[in-house]
């Protein structure tokens with residue numbers, strides 16, 4: 001008895017699942033650009049008794065609530081001017097493109113209806129799609145929305161823009177051209193489409209404080225001007241000191257025993273923490289001081305310098321900077337000439 005009841009229960013459960021019911025699956029809302037089209041992802045189920053009625057006499061009808069027919073496919077003409085049935089009704093796919101959406105459609109509800117040359121005529125009015133018509137497309141979305149990385153890091157950015165009209169998807173471009181972007185058209189959970197462009201590049205100090213933007217261009221169906229919208233971020237790239245240069249004041253020849261001031265400058269992010277100075281004599285590096293500015297009483301052996309700049313990321317050095325040290329007009333002059341002659345012979 002209990003077994004029979006269980007069987008009965010299972011049987012009716014199975015029947016319930018197999019029987020099917022009238023139900024359409026469409027998005028609850030879609031944002032559309034005026035003058036463009038909208039491709040509505042749509043699938044449906046019917047009761048089992050109507051299974052054989054779903055044949056090639058059936059047409060897809062879209063109704064703007066309460067009763068304006070905005071699109072009706074026919075077997076002889078599945079693509080009337082105002083739209084296109086993309087799906088195959090016999091496969092319960094009612095995906096449809098509605099062309100040339102005007103602001104008359106703004107904030108309207110749309111219902112799918114199947115109409116066959118038999119008993120199967122049904123409006124799926126429990127599921128309604130609300131269409132919002134916008135004069136401008138939405139801005140694309142950048143992921144991540146901020147960029148703070150180290151020079152040399154590999155960076156991946158993703159830009160996504162809704163693609164409500166299948167025949168006129170947006171084109172996505174990156175500025176500056178970061179090279180090698182990959183585009184895909186992906187499904188959202190409600191089966192509406194989104195265009196995604198991914199780009200991967202190596203962060204360089206050249207990108208620091210530069211704007212990176214993704215622009216979506218939507219061409220319209222009605223021949224109106226294309227709409228272009230963009231989203232951008234400002235790159236913050238930390239990098240070790242670059243372009244390290246030494247300037248000498250006074251420039252030009254200096255008399256031995258006079259002070260010169262040496263200034264080390266560079267670009268770095270974060271800022272340089274300390275500058276250090278070195279004398280380069282015969283392949284040897286001798287530490288001579290710290291600070292961006294160094295005051296030095298020059299002698300013949302001090303004619304070649306460089307500086308190092310250091311920040312949290314790393315350290316870099318300048319090229320060698322030569323000072324033309326001239327001899328003084330007094331006793332040491334002779335000594336100086338001898339040193340100079342010796343120095344010249346070395347070169």
Ligand SMILES: *[C@@H]1O[C@H](CO)[C@@H](O)[C@H](O)[C@H]1NC(C)=O
Nearest residue numbers: 017020023024025043044045
């Ligand atoms: C139609 O029925 C199948 C099987 O029960 C189910 O997987 C599918 O989600 C249903 N589709 C809709 C639109 O209800």
Ligand SMILES: *[C@@H]1O[C@H](CO)[C@@H](O)[C@H](O)[C@H]1NC(C)=O
Nearest residue numbers: 056078087088089090091092
């Ligand atoms: C729709 O699907 C049916 C059944 O799979 C197939 O026979 C028919 O050719 C398809 N129609 C179109 C227009 O692709």
Ligand SMILES: *[C@@H]1O[C@H](CO)[C@@H](O)[C@H](O)[C@H]1NC(C)=O
Nearest residue numbers: 034103106107132133134135
């Ligand atoms: C559509 O309706 C919304 C809300 O009523 C309004 O904000 C929007 O401007 C309308 N769109 C157009 C293109 O008129």
Ligand SMILES: *[C@@H]1O[C@H](CO)[C@@H](O)[C@H](O)[C@H]1NC(C)=O
Nearest residue numbers: 156157158182183184196198
């Ligand atoms: C693009 O990037 C997103 C986020 O990182 C990722 O989920 C997606 O799979 C990527 N797509 C392609 C085609 O690389």
Ligand SMILES: *[C@@H]1O[C@H](CO)[C@@H](O)[C@H](O)[C@H]1NC(C)=O
Nearest residue numbers: 081082099100101221222223
């Ligand atoms: C859209 O509408 C405009 C003006 O109403 C018309 O000129 C154009 O041909 C239409 N385009 C389509 C694809 O129906």
Ligand SMILES: *[C@@H]1O[C@H](CO)[C@@H](O)[C@H](O)[C@H]1NC(C)=O
Nearest residue numbers: 242243244245246318319320
């Ligand atoms: C250092 O010297 C090299 C070779 O002469 C030159 O290409 C480079 O620009 C110099 N660096 C700086 C910071 O002046």
Ligand SMILES: *[C@@H]1O[C@H](CO)[C@@H](O)[C@H](O)[C@H]1NC(C)=O
Nearest residue numbers: 256257258259260296297298
């Ligand atoms: C540089 O050093 C020499 C020797 O120590 C000294 O005589 C001279 O006054 C110094 N010059 C300056 C500008 O300090």
Ligand SMILES: *[C@@H]1O[C@H](CO)[C@@H](O)[C@H](O)[C@H]1NC(C)=O
Nearest residue numbers: 273274275276289290310311
């Ligand atoms: C420069 O800063 C680094 C890091 O704090 C430190 O290790 C180094 O000793 C400093 N150099 C000088 C000359 O102060």
Ligand SMILES: *[C@@H]1O[C@H](CO)[C@@H](O)[C@H](O)[C@H]1NC(C)=O
Nearest residue numbers: 258259260294295296297298
């Ligand atoms: C010359 O440089 C030394 C350090 O090398 C400094 O102590 C002195 O004050 C400087 N003299 C002048 C006149 O700038």
